[in-house]
Amino acid sequence: MKVQKRSFLSILILFGCFIAFFACTSTNPIEEKIAKIPVDVKFERFDVKFFNATPADFYSLKKEYPYLFPTQFSDSIWLKRQCDSLQVLLQNEISQVFPTLAPFESQIRPLFQHIKYYFPRENDPRVVFLTNNVDYQNKTIHTDSLVLISLDTFLGEKNKLYEGIPQYIVRDMDIAYFGAHLADEFALTVVPVPTDRTLLGQMVYYGKKLYLKDVLLPNETDGIKISYNAREMQWVADNERFIWQYFIENELLYKTQATYFQRFMEPSPFSKFYLEIDNESPGKIGQWLGWQIVRAYTKKHPEKSPQEIIKIPAMELFTASNYKPVK
Numbered sequence: 001m002k003v004q005k006r007s008f009l010s011i012l013i014l015f016g017c018f019i020a021f022f023a024c025t026s027t028n029p030i031e032e033k034i035a036k037i038p039v040d041v042k043f044e045r046f047d048v049k050f051f052n053a054t055p056a057d058f059y060s061l062k063k064e065y066p067y068l069f070p071t072q073f074s075d076s077i078w079l080k081r082q083c084d085s086l087q088v089l090l091q092n093e094i095s096q097v098f099p100t101l102a103p104f105e106s107q108i109r110p111l112f113q114h115i116k117y118y119f120p121r122e123n124d125p126r127v128v129f130l131t132n133n134v135d136y137q138n139k140t141i142h143t144d145s146l147v148l149i150s151l152d153t154f155l156g157e158k159n160k161l162y163e164g165i166p167q168y169i170v171r172d173m174d175i176a177y178f179g180a181h182l183a184d185e186f187a188l189t190v191v192p193v194p195t196d197r198t199l200l201g202q203m204v205y206y207g208k209k210l211y212l213k214d215v216l217l218p219n220e221t222d223g224i225k226i227s228y229n230a231r232e233m234q235w236v237a238d239n240e241r242f243i244w245q246y247f248i249e250n251e252l253l254y255k256t257q258a259t260y261f262q263r264f265m266e267p268s269p270f271s272k273f274y275l276e277i278d279n280e281s282p283g284k285i286g287q288w289l290g291w292q293i294v295r296a297y298t299k300k301h302p303e304k305s306p307q308e309i310i311k312i313p314a315m316e317l318f319t320a321s322n323y324k325p326v327k
Contacts, residue, residue: 028218030117031218033117034110034113034114034117035110035113037113037116037117039109039112039113039116039124040124041105041108041109041112041124041125041127042124042125042126042127043101043104043105043127043129044126044127044128044129045101045129046065046068046128046129046130047091047094047129047130047131047151049061050078050082050130051082051087051091053082055075055079058075058078058079065128067146068128068130086133087131089161090131090133090134090152090161091131093152093155093159093161094131094151094152094155097155097156097159098151098175101129103175103178104127104129104149104175104178107178107179107182108125108127108147108179108182111179111182111183111186111216111217112124112125114215114216114217114218115186115216118215118216118305118306118307119190119306119307123144123145124145125142125145125146125147126145126146126147127147127149128146128147128148128149129149129151130148130149130150130151131150131151131152132150132152132153133152134150134152134153134161134162134165135150135153136153136165136169136170136173138150138153139153139154139173139178139181140178140181140182140185141185142182142185142186142188142189143189144189147182147185149178149182153173154173154174154175154177154178155173155174156173156174156175157170157171157172157173157174159173166269167269168267168268168269168283169267171227171229172227176224177224177227179217179220179224180213180217180220180224180225180227183212183213183216183217184209184213186212186216187208187209187212187213188209190212190307190310191205191208191209191212191310192310192311193205194314196314196315197256198253198254198255198256198314199252199253199254199255199256199260199261199264199265199286200253200254200314200315200318201314201315202261202265202286202290203253203265203286203287203289203290203293203314204290204293204294204314204317204318205290205314206265206284206286206287206290206291207287207289207290207291207292207293207294207295208290208294208309208310210225210226210287210288210290210291210294211291211294211295211298211306211309211310212306212310213225214295215306226284226287226288226291227267228282228288232282235280235281235282236282236285236288239277239281240292240325241325241326243285243289243325244289244323244324244325246273247289252264261286264284264285264286265284265286265287266283266284267283267284268283268284269283270282270283271283271284271285271286292323292325293317293318293321293323294309294317294321296321296322296323297309297312297317297318297320297321297323300320300321300322301320
């Protein structure tokens, strides 16, 4: 009996090891293919070059980065900026928070591998790091083959330099959200701007951009993609049916007034239903709802590629999605 028990135990252990091995080695074949795509990314520290430049260096620096030197400003302006106390403070803080570019590089390369897989005509990027007076509305810029990254906008939400910035804004001024910001900038270059002015058109437009983050950032959480914290993610999950019911009963989908965009689409501390639950809701609830509509469509039409989906008119996509929250 002891021998039989030992044999049975051995079989269980062997079976468990087999399952564990299979779980660790089985991966998504598409992701395996994407991981092998070569991407030639050039990283350039304009912030360091500018900070260390001598007056004699400015000619070559302006020649190398003409888009960062508006012609109406003389060299004396740039020399003064080098010595500006805010610029010195920003550069010192960047050096402390990011002694290397590794936190950025680890997100940029896989993102552009995914971009090249789904959008093969896209160019490898020239990535230029700079400082921009904590301009949080322009953390990253993506144009054709050029990517600009403002290092001073990713220092972490608790950084002392961000004191006074509203919490709903400062939350995603952190390296954890960098990939999502860059993916959003790329989406701006490929997702067609809606021609209709309805709230539904705007919802689906932003929904497509968030859907692209699903495609380009498959290992990222939904909270990072839309910049919601855990409590806000739980709130939208618990209230999806109520949110949809409110939009339908108040006939909001085809409204064109700018006030509805401000209430439900723009980043804000909370969305404006004008109900008691407002303070509990996250901002840009219309973007989140549009995301769910696009996701519903992709589930019903798995044969459609991302390039096809982002070009489908809002009304056509909405109708074909048959979106109906069940909770």
